[in-house]
């Protein structure tokens with residue numbers, strides 16, 4: 001009963017959020033940055049359609065969150081007094097993105113790539129792009145992008161080291177989504193997987209194969225525990241289904257019996 005109420009509340013919240021979405025989208029549409037830049041030709045207008053396909057757009061991170069400025073005032077939008085910081089120089093990009101991605105910045109700065117910043121090393125935009133940034137996947141590690149500055153061998157070694165755990169995480173996400181569809185409360189487990197996923201994807205930025213291999217062991221333990229919990233939920237579900245079936249069968253049987261008894265009693269009574 002309790003869980004049904006919880007489900008109803010979830011549904012209600014879901015609809016409330018859905019109903020709220022268009023107004024958020026409208027609010028994002030209305031910034032003067034989007035209105036003015038959207039109509040500009042060439043490189044001034046180009047960021048707008050690219051950004052629309054980005055993970056940042058999907059999470060409400062808009063022009064002013066990266067570049068600063070006042071998104072409500074046409075005349076003063078790009079005034080430094082309103083916090084406009086403009087376009088960062090290449091070497092300043094890690095700090096620019098790292099205002100929000102603090103953990104990634106730390107791992108990056110400590111890495112061979114971060115150490116080579118300003119001396120031929122890649123920075124965030126080299127690998128992720130600038131305006132059409134999408135969810136990070138292992139596809140970012142590929143021969144075209146990773147052999148521009150050095151041979152692909154070391155990059156590939158890193159990819160191999162990361163890929164096992166990556167597949168494990170994707171599998172768990174799929175399992176949890178399935179349990180969620182069956183109406184189970186998977187919030188806590190999904191939250192744990194989500195933060196492990198982020199922590200693990202961050203690890204790449206150390207570009208340190210030894211470190212990745214060592215940490216992979218630690219992650220495997222944590223993820224293994226979640227795997228066990230999911231297996232337990234599954235077998236519990238199976239048991240419940242089994243007992244549900246047994247009880248249904250017993251009920252049907254009881255119904256039949258009472259019908260027969262009733263009938264034969266009536267026949268006996270009628271026979272008198």
Ligand code: HEC
Pocket residue numbers: 032033034036037044063064067068069070071073074075077078086087
């Ligand atoms: C009324 C039109 C208009 C509005 C509103 C506007 N921009 Fe611009 N923006 C421009 C023009 C024109 C340029 C190029 C000339 C210049 O730099 O002033 C530009 C340049 C830029 C640049 C590149 C600057 C550089 O140093 O190369 C960025 C980044 C930028 N705008 C971001 C924003 C953001 C963020 C907002 C909202 C807070 C915004 N703009 C609002 C018209 C606009």
Ligand code: HEC
Pocket residue numbers: 033034037043044046047048051056061062063064065066067087088089090093096125130131
């Ligand atoms: C996730 C952060 C981020 C967001 C969001 C973002 N930008 Fe940028 N933008 C950058 C970075 C970083 C650069 C520098 C790119 C480079 O050096 O490759 C840049 C460069 C620019 C430039 C200079 C021209 C160019 O393409 O290099 C303009 C103009 C600009 N952005 C406008 C915008 C507008 C308009 C929006 C909103 C639709 C926006 N940006 C959203 C990070 C962002």
Ligand code: HEC
Pocket residue numbers: 093094095097098101104105108113122123124125126127128136137138140141162166197198199200201202204205
């Ligand atoms: C050499 C290429 C490269 C550079 C440089 C780089 N990244 Fe990444 N980034 C990746 C790859 C590859 C992944 C995905 C790793 C995986 O799937 O395990 C990733 C994952 C991420 C993620 C997702 C992980 C999480 O915590 O959610 C974020 C955010 C991110 N990068 C931001 C940045 C920022 C900010 C910078 C600059 C400080 C940066 N990256 C520099 C290649 C790069």
Ligand code: HEC
Pocket residue numbers: 055056059061065066096097098099100101124125128129130133134135136137
């Ligand atoms: C104003 C804060 C902010 C800034 C600045 C910012 N981001 Fe993000 N970024 C976010 C948020 C919020 C998300 C979506 C939530 C999440 O997945 O972490 C995100 C998501 C991402 C992801 C996908 C993460 C994943 O889980 O796969 C990448 C990659 C990324 N950002 C890279 C960058 C890069 C590169 C820059 C600089 C050009 C940058 N971000 C600047 C806030 C920011």
Ligand code: HEC
Pocket residue numbers: 112113116119120121122123126127140141142145146147148149150154155156158207208209
């Ligand atoms: C813009 C140039 C550039 C690009 C692009 C680049 N790297 Fe690097 N990479 C460097 C530099 C510079 C170093 C440090 C000097 C060295 O070891 O060669 C380095 C070092 C490395 C190392 C060795 C780290 C260590 O501690 O020994 C690995 C692994 C690596 N990169 C992986 C990658 C991967 C994976 C990609 C693609 C996602 C990539 N690199 C893309 C420039 C680049």
